[in-house]
Amino acid sequence: MGLISILSVFLKACGLAVLLLLLRALAWLANMLVIAPVFDTMKRLPGKTGAFFQSYLDDVLDPQQSADTHNRWRKLYGNTFRFQGFGRHDNRLMTFDFRAISHILTSPVYEKPWQTRSILASLVGRGIFSMEGTEHKAQRKILGPAFSAQNTKELTPIFQAKAEELCDQWDSVVSQTDSSGDLAAQQSPVIDVSNSLGKAVFDAQGLAGFDYAFDSLQDDSKPDYQAYRELFRVVDQGVAPRDIIDLYAPILRKIWPSEKTAKLNKATSSIRHLGRKIIERKRAQVINGESDGKDILGVLVRSSLSSEPSARLSDRDLLDQCTTFLFAGTDTVSIGLTWALRQLSLHPGTQTRLFEELRASRELKTLDGYDSEGSDDSGFVEDPAVRSAHTPSSQWAKSLDSLPFLDIVVRETLRICPPVHSTIRVATKDDEIVLSEPICVDGRPASSVSIRKGTYIHIPIEGINYAEEIWGADAHEFSPDRWTKLPETATSLPGIGNLMTFGYGPHSCLGHRFAVAEMKVFLAAMVLRFEFKPVEGASIKKWNSFVTRPYVEEIGRSKPQLPLHVSRRL
Incomplete structure (x- = not known):
């Protein structure tokens, strides 16, 4: 009883x-x-209103329709307006006003939403992308020296070596086609440049970030690479309804994990096991004077060892930072390069002009910049890593930043095909955003917008990069020469190098120099050796999760790739 x-x-x-x-x-x-x-307060602003639970998020986040959406809404509502997120209860702000954007991206009032940070933390841990406030500021200060202009320049031989390795692989494919005896095949060797570029950039990131050779370009079946590859696959799946449920009820990830969560847990466990070994090895090398510390992990370990105990990064923190770097850097650079080759294939005159600049620069550097004591045949340099840093090819790679046309080709690629499509912030307290031009609020002109705590704000990076009012009537066209004489509206644009692609303010991309330098080295190596032409009939579309990837539509499915005709330069 x-x-x-x-x-x-x-x-x-x-x-x-x-x-x-x-x-x-x-x-x-x-x-x-x-x-x-x-x-x-958002309901007082002009904007798009639909049914009670109607969402317009696809209209602004899907790269297939976002450009048209931005243009249409700006014509209807001006540069600052509201739209429905998940319904009428979820009014969100979107603005193209430079003054407002500068305030939002520099004020401590606005942060990445906790939902975004939670998703990022599940992928890369407590790295700089998933932190806010004092933690983010402290991490940025520690990471800064690793991404300095000088340290980035010292890493260019790594980019050069991997770029040449990639080109050697493509050359082998072209050679097999040329020797097949099939005239039709000889005229159309096709390579999925996106797939192999992703592996080559990943390998370069591993060497520059960890001083670790993944060698996925040679063998992509290795467990170390596959663990990271699984991480990228999870991102490619986007955000599903179950992921939203897990966000608000995280206990479910432990007691009833989804298939995606189980795969993610397995991958991150393997990555952390590998990371611990890499960090232990790097720390021993630094302590014993066996590492120059130029790789990102080496710089961080050296800085941590010389800091006060309270300011040192734990092994977990070191791993999270390097995983963030590898995850974000690989996608940004490989996707940027993929779109660059796509644009060059569609603009053969631009491609030829770039080739001529690169060839002239290479010939001049080979004649005037040859380092006899550091060359392969001098007998003075035995270590392969040291030798690769002193060859004429590597010295030339370090000088690429001074080539004007290469620079504007990369800038224009990052403008018209930004790897990151947009960003979002949330107000942590009530605020008033002052505008550079008035809007209509409740039928009357207003020079500011009242923001309530919890309001979401979308910064349309692609929309700003495509705005005709900023870039001119040809804003949707690939035109590198626009950078030789930017309109005044573009020179006043907040962002790094007159671009919003790398963000702005305290949360701007810390590795922007690294990404641009790597893009230039890879692009130079590829264009010098090959000519790229589009594949007729290939339906290329953009698709967005965290980054804007190229997708090819095939029978019944889509997958990330970019097939191009690749032929040797004569």
Whole structure:
């Protein structure tokens, strides 16, 4: 009888707990759907209104339709307006106003939403992308020296070596086609440049970041590479409804993990196991004076060892930073290069002009910059790593930053095909955003916008990069020469190098120099050795998760790739 009484009390307690949870959920829904919208300042702004639960997120986040959406809404509502996120209760701000954008991206009031940071943390840990506030500021200060202009320049021989390795692989494919005896095949060797570029850049990131050779370009079946590859596959899947549920009920990831979560856990476990070994090896090398510390991990370990104990990064922090670098850097650079080759294939005159500049520069450097004591045949340099840093080819790679046409080709690629499509912020407290041009609020002109705590704000990077009011009537066209004389509207644009592609303010991309330098080295190596032409009939589209990838539509499915005709330069 005592046991029955205990069970009865337990069941009643459970029922009460469930009832309290339901009441709390109902209160939350009532506040979100009924009470909060009454005080929402966003509803006073001009903007797109639909059905109660209608969402316009696809209109602004899908690269297949976002450009048209931006143009259409700006004509209707001006440069600052609202739109529905998940319904009328979720009014969000979008602005093309430079003054507003500068304020949002530099003010501590606005942060990445906790949902975004939670997703990033599940992928790369507590790296700089998933941190805010004082933690982010401290991490940025520690990481800064690793991404300095000088340190980036010292890493260019690594980029050069991997770029040449990639070109050697492509040359082998072209050679096989040339020797096949099939005249039709000889005229159309086709290579998926996106796939092999991703591996080559990943390998370069591994060497420059960890001083670790993944060698995925030679063998992509290795467990170390596959663990990271699984991480990228998870990102490619985008955000599913189950992922949203896991965000708000993270306990489910432990007691009832989804298939995606299980794969992610397995991959991150392998990455952390590898990371611990790499960090232990690098620390021993630095302590014993066996490492020059130019790779990102080497710089961080050296800095950590020389810092006060309270300012040192733990092994977990070191691994999270390097994983963030590898994850973000690989996607940004490989996708940027993929789109660059796509644009050059569609603009043969631009491609030829770039080739001529590169060839002239290479010939001049080979004649005037030859280092006899550091050359392969001098007998003075035995270590392969040292030798690769002193060859004429590597010295030439370090000088690429001074080539004007290469520079504007890369800039224009990053403008018209930004690897990151957009970014989002949330207000952590009430604020007033002053605008550079007035808007209509409740039918009257207003020079500022009142923002309530919790309001989401979308910064349309692609939309700003495509705005005709900023770049001119040909804003949607690939035209590197626009950079020789930018319109005044573009020179006043907030961002790094007159571009929003790498962000702006305290959260701007710390590795922007690294990414641009790597793109230039790879692009120079590829264009010098090969000519690229589009494949007729290939349906190339953009697709967006965290980054804007090229996708090819095939029968019944889509996959990330970019097939191009690749032929040797004569």
